Amino acid sequence: MKKHLTAITALVLLNLSVFAQDTSHSITVVPPLTGASGFRTWSIGINGGVLAPVAGIGGSNDYTKWMATLGYGAYLKYQATHHLGFQLDYVGGTLEGNNSKALSDGTMRTGPYASFKTSLHYAGTLSAVYSFTNINWLNRRNIVIPWVSLGAGLAGYDPTMTDASGTTIHSKPSGDIHELTIPVGAGLKFNVAPGINIDLGYKMYFMDADNLDGTERFPLHKDRFSYGFAGLEFSLGSRSKPQLLVDNPVYDLHRTLRAENEELRQRIMAETQAAEDANRAKLAQVAALQEEVDKMKADADGDGVSDYFDKCPNTKPGVKVDGSGCPLDTTPRVIQQHFEVTEEDRRIVREAIANLEFDFAKASIRPSSFPSLDRVADILVRKNFSLKLAGHTDNVGSADRNMQLSKDRAESVKSYLVSRGANPSRIEATGYGMTQPIASNKTAAGRQKNRRVEFTLY
Template structure:
């Protein structure tokens, strides 16, 4: 008996030491907690665990077929999917041995009337599907819980072999493996060691649907056995994500509210500071607006030339007015008959390609003389383009404007000052002849030069 417990103690100690070593080698830096209402993809939702511990027969509200139970080694594993912070689904495996004998007397000093002195059951396997309920996610504590109490319950199937020992021999209860269903109900505590590792301490009561686990039928009862274990749970999904099973949405909502409130208070304080600074600046500006330190009639707020001597005449900006007596004699522009002849010749010789604003080369010599006239006497020139009534009004207006601009561009290319040339188009709105004849329409297609 003592050797069994020594083995179990050594196993538990080994699990604890290995978990501490693993925790030291694992990143334990704080994990960023996702904000409230984050999707499940922000958390680690899959995990698997391994455990070992004490497997023993148990009596609850029923009769016992053997008086002395023998604790033996059990081992298990599971994989868990966390659906919500407090609820998950866990598939579990359990194996080990169960032992008991009749070496102990009952309370009245008698022994059980049983044909067997002891039994040994090898639980070859047991598989179950369990609901997992985490109790650490429903109270107002930390957003990520380090200590996590939990409950489990489910349904499963187990297979085992039973050897029973009588006063004369040891026999197999059933030549073939016995298969029975069972209901596991458990509770425990998990401790967060690192971001993706938890220490698991648990107790599980298993209710077998039959009275074959100890190899002896003694009446209408069902067998039961317990499993006390210590183990490790490894979280899958990366070290940067917290476990959904350790996430507390109620505390996270409270923390989010506190953070938002603090941010709002800080924003309001900053706004009050900005308003106070603006009010102080307004008071300073108002004081400057009311003062006129140099007495020049312009307030200090607008005075760009402070400390102006008394009696100095200033402008609206408070700066001294500079008075000059320079008289500019206007230049009189005289247009001679020769000048008009040059312009008239250019008008007479001006020709464009049909329906276009392109000047024909035959017009260049007379236009060159007009450019020389503008350069030598600094005249101004107004160009007015006109068309006949053939075509739409919009097209004629554009063509007349383009032809006037074309003449201006040519004169500028010959050195004339562009600022002294104005080009305007009037389209068909100002005819000088009838548009009913070819000669009249030709007269109306013109560019007029006005020299001044």
């Protein structure tokens, strides 16, 4: 029992802290007469309180003294309308009593047992819950909401009786007793934050049997128990939606009408202001247009270009001018054509790289490479491109020797291209030695790939 109550308390405190930190969350206003789809209608609740084998209606059961014990519960609720909801409840705990209290005539009740203790494993019920004050003409919001409930369900319990000698007897050793129960309840809900209510209530559970305390009394006296509790109810769904249970449709209607009136007033004011601004703008446009026309008519230097467009005023008579009134520039100009690197240009460069071969350990280009290099030179001459040559070697030999060899091979390619008419200032030749391999130097094929000159055309 203590474990259950500890878990309930921890969950309550955690949810209170979460909702306390989210007080700034805005709630959407639901227009009246639009149904329940805009509200949060589902909720869950947890509670804890006092169980007793006695009810406000009908009194106690078959023992003269009832004991108050700790109980716990939870529920799932669907709010169908502002007033009516349906709630699926669970209640658990223990019930205890004894015959230590004298009867009204001063005598003690005699019987086979001195006390009992019933483990209430569950009381599962479905109830209709009617809430009051949801439609409130006096207050804007509903904070305190009374409710009553009536339902039916099934209870499972295990009574244990103790006789005067201290011997304990199970009423049903083979397992729980399952009986019909009718719960009747009333209480108050307090809306303390958007989507969270404090729930205080008292419920009486009327059993359809006289075995809740393991003892039957004649004539037949059906047993009952009660549960007084306090707990929290949390609405499910989007937190931007209001909770249907605490919503006041009268206030929502008033707020909607007030918002619509304010929106209409603001729209009329905005339209009026916009019309005035438009009239002022049109008058300003007319004045500006007249000023522009006057400027366009003036031509002080007589060059045929109005002063408004004349960027070179006071032009001497007879001088030919362009459309902006400035003297025409008759100086001959050399027009340089600009070319973009095409995919065909890149293909020719790739082919030159693939066909480029040198004599072994030398910078001398083999004649088989000349045709493809000639095509690269032709591109450089025709399109005035720039070219970067980067020489690389494998790791055979010393680093210094390889660095020098890579530079010499790059320079050899540059010299060849210059000999075919390429601009030397647009060709950069650099050697990197064996510092930038593109394949493993452990194989002949890899070393072959690393002995290369890369062309970058731009």
